[in-house]
Amino acid sequence: MSEPRQAVIGGGAAPGSGWTPRLVLSTLFLAMILEALSLGATMVSIGLPEILKEFPTTQGGWLTTTYFLSGAIACPLLGKAADLFGKRRVLMVALLLSGAGALICAVAPTFGVLLVGRALQGPVLATLSLIPSLIRDVYPPRQAVLASSITITGLGVFALFTPLFIGWLIESSGWRGLFWFDTVWTLALCGAMLLVTPESKLRQQARLDVLGGALLTGGVLAVLLYVSMGRSWGWLSGRELFLLLIGAVLLASFLLHTRRAQDPIVNLSLFRRKPLLLVAIGGAIGYGISITISQVLPLLALTPREAGHTYGLGLTTVEYAGIGTPHALMTVAAGLLVGFFVPRGRHPQIFLFLGLAGWAVGTPLLIFLNDSFGELFLAAAVLGLSNGLVNAAVPNIVMRATPAGDQGSTAGTVQLCQTGFSAVTPVVMFAVLAPHATLLTGGGVVYAEQGFRIWLVVTAVLALAMLLIGTVLLRERRGESVQEFVADRPGAAAKSAPQPAGAGAEGPAAG
Template sequence: MMDAVTRSGESTGVEKGWSPRLILSLVSMVLLLEMLAVSYSMVSMAIADISAHFHTTQGAWLMTSMLLVGAVTGPLAGKLADMYGKRKLLLGCAAVAAVGALLSAVASSYAVLIVGRSLTGLLIPCVFLSYSLIRDIFPRKTVALAVSVATSGMGLVAIPAPFLTGWFLDNYGWRSIFWFFAIGLVVFGAMIFVSTEESAVRLRSKVDVLGAVLLGAGIAGVLVALSFGPTWGWQNGSTLAYLFGGSVLMVAWLVSAGFVSAPLIDLAVLRRRPVWLTALVSGLCYACSALFAMLLPMLAMTPAVMGLGYGFGISAKGFAIFQSPMAAMTMVGGVIVGALVGRGIRPRPLLAGGMALISAAFVLCGQMHDNKALLMAFAGLCGTGMGLAMSAVPNLLIEAVPPQLQASTASIVAVSQSVVASILPVIVFTVLNNSYIAPFPMEMTHGHTFYTDNGFRIAFLMGAVAAGVAALFALLLPRKIEQVRVPRTQVAGDDDQQAAVAFAH
C-alpha cells in the first residue's frame, strides 16, 4: 500500500513568474551541478600526477569510487528527500561532498584521497534532488524551463575546464583542484541556502533499511564488475563474483520491496510504463553520451602521423575546441525543451527527437571523421540531441509522478543512467579490443592502444543503433500520461487541503 501524504507550510509557488530570487536560486543550483560535471574532466587530467605522487597504479578508483557512492546512495537520498525535504537533502549532500573535496585536498595517503573522492560522490544525487525541488517550489509556468536549464546546463564549465586544470596543475599542483572543488561547493551551497526555499511536500513513510542495503550493495557489485571487468577479465573470478552477487542482491531487493509496507521505491509506480520506459531511455541517453565523450577525443587526439585515416594530434587542452559546440548546443537543446514544454508541447516527442539527433551524429561521425570542422559540427548535433533528451526526462517524470514521490522515483532513473552508461562503453570497447586493434609494434605506441579506422566506424554504428533504439522506446511512451495519485489517508485538518494544492501544482 502506498504511503500516506502530508504537506505542511504555505505554498511556495505563489509568484506568477520569474523574480530575482528565483533566478538566483536556479543559477545557484546550476553552478552546484557544474561542479559535478567539471569534476570528471579535471580529475581525469590530474590522474597521472596523483598516481605518480602516491606511487599507485590504481588511478581508476579516483573516478570509480565517486560513481559508486553516487549510485549507491541515490535511492536512499531520494526517499529521505521525499520524507524530510528536498532542500535539506540537497544541502546535506553538497555539504558532505565539500567535506570530501577538503579531505582529498589535504590527503596524506592514497586511501584517504579515495575516501574523500567517495564522499564527493554525494554530488550525483544532487542532480535529481535539484529538479525535484524546482518542481515543488517554482511557479508552475517556470518549472519546465528551470528544470531543463538545470539538467542541460551541466557541462558548460567543461569548456574552460582543460585550461583551468592546466593552470592549476602547472602553478599549484594537483591538490589545488580539490581546493577549488571544496571552495566552490561551499560558496554554491551557501547561495542555495539563502535563495532557495524548502519544499512543503512530504511523504509520510518509514525508511526501508533492508531495501537500502540490498539495493545499494547490488548496484555497487554490478558497477564494480562493469568498471573493472575490462582490466580483470570477464571470466575472472572476481568479476563474475561481483556481477553475480550484485545481480542477486538487486533481485532480493525487488522481492523484499513486495513485502515491505513502505519500500524504498514504490514498485507500483516503478512498474508503470511511463516510468520504466523513461528510466530505460534515460539510461540509453547517458550511455550514448558517455560513449561519444570517449570516442571523440580518441579520434581527435590520435596523431595524424600514425596513418590510420583519422586523428589530428591535438592536446587535451586543445580538445576544448571540440567540447565547446557540444556543451553549448546541449544548453540550447535544454532551453528549447523548457520553452516548448512551457507552451504545452509534450516532452515525449522531444525525447524521441533528441535520441534521433544523437543517432544521426553517431552515423555521421562514423562515416566522416577526417575533418575538424565536420567533427565539431557533428559534436554540436550530438549536443543538441543530448540537451533535448536529458531535459525531456525530468519533465516526463514530473508528468507521471506526484511531487511526494518525485525524488525517490527520480533516483531509480539516476541508477539506470549510471548502470546503462557503464554497460554500453564496455560492450563497444570489448568489440574494438577483440577485432579492431591497429597492428603497431609496442615500442611505436609506447603502451597506448590504437584502433583501426573501420573499428571506429563500427563503434559509432553501435552507438547509433543504441540511440535509435532509445528513440523507438521513447515513441512507445503513452501520448497522454495520467499521473499516479498518492492516497491521502490518515491526513487530518488543514493538511488535507494542502495536499490537494500539491497535486494541483
C-alpha cells in the same frame, strides 16, 4: 485548467508574481550547483590522459563508474530523505559530501584513494532529481518549467568557459588543480543556496531502505568487476565466475526485498506507468551514452597522432575547449528550447525522442568525422544537441507524470536508473577498448581506433532501439494522466493531500 499553484513556504514566489530577484538568484545558484555536478564528470574525462600518466592503468573507467555507482545508490536514498526532512537540506548534505570527496581526490597518493574520493563525490548526482523537485515546490508553475530546464542543462556563460577553464587548470596546476577548485566551488555553493533558495514544506512519512541500497550496491559492483576484470583474469576462471554468482544472488535478493519492503529504494510499481517507464529507460540510455561520449571526445582529440594510430589531433587541454565548448553550448541551447516549448503545450517526451534520434545519428558521425578539428567540431555539436534534449526532457516528464507529494522519491528512483546505467557504461566501454590498448613507455594509455568504432556502433544501436521502443510501446497516450495514477493507488488521496493546487497533469510541465 487548474488554479495557479500556491507557493508553499514563506518567502517563496506567490502565484502570478513571475520572476523576482530572489527567484533569479536562486535559479542562478541552482544552475551553478548542477554545473559543479557537470564539472565533476567532465573534468575527469578531459583530465583522464593526465591522470593515467601518473597512475598507468587500463581501468580508468572506474573513475567514472565509482562516481556514478555511488550516485546511483545515493539518489533514491536521498530522494526518500528529501521527502522526510526537506529537499534543500538534503541538497546541502549532498554538496558537503561531494566537497569532502573532491578534497580527498586532490591529495590522493594512489589510484585506490582517488577512487574513494570519487565515491564520496557521487551523492552530488542526486541534485539532478532533487533540484527540479525543489523548484516545483517553491516556484510558480510557468517559471518552474524554464528554471528546471535551465538548471538541468546549465547556463550558456558556464558552458562557454568550462572547457577552457578545465584546460587552463590542467596546464597550470595539473589534474589535482581540478579537484582543489571543485572543493572550493562546491562548498561555497552551500552558503549561496542557504541564502537565496527557500525550503519546501512538503513532507512524507517514509523509511530509508538501507538494506535495499546495500544489496543493489553489492550486486552491481560484483557484476561490474566481472565485466571489467574478465579479460585479465579469464572470463571462465573460478574467481570471475564466483564474482558473477555473488552479483546474481545479491541482485535477486534485491528484487525479492523490493517486492516485500514497505518503502523500497526502487518502487517497482511506479514502472507500471508507461511515462515513468519511458523516462527511466530512455533517460538511462541517453545519460549513459552521454557519459561515454564525454570520454571518447577528449581521447580522440588529445591523443597525439605520433602514437602510431590512425586518429588523434594531439590538442592541448586548452585547445580542446574549441571542441568542448560548442558541445556544451549546444546542450544548453537544447535545454532552453525545451524550457520554451513545454510551457506552451509541447509534450516533453517529444524532445526525449528527438534526443535519442540525435544520438542514433551523431555517434556514427563520430566514427567517420574525427580526422580533423572541423570534423570533430561538427560531430561534437550534434552530440551536444542530443544530450541537451534528453537531459532537459527527463525532469519535465517526471514532473508531468508524478504527484507533487511523490516528487522526491519518484525522481530519485528515475535518477537511480540513469546513474546506475551510467555506472555500467564506462566499465563496458573500457572493457571493449581494453583489447585495443597500448601502455606507453613514458606513461599513459592509447587505444586503437577499432575499439572506438565498436563502442560507437553499440551506442547507436542502443539509441535507435530505445527510440523504436519508446515511440511504439511506451509513448504516453491520451487519458494516461497523473490523476488516474493517483486514483488507482491505495491510500493515494491521503498521500497526495499535501500537494499544492495545480500540481497535477497541468502543473509546471504542462504550463
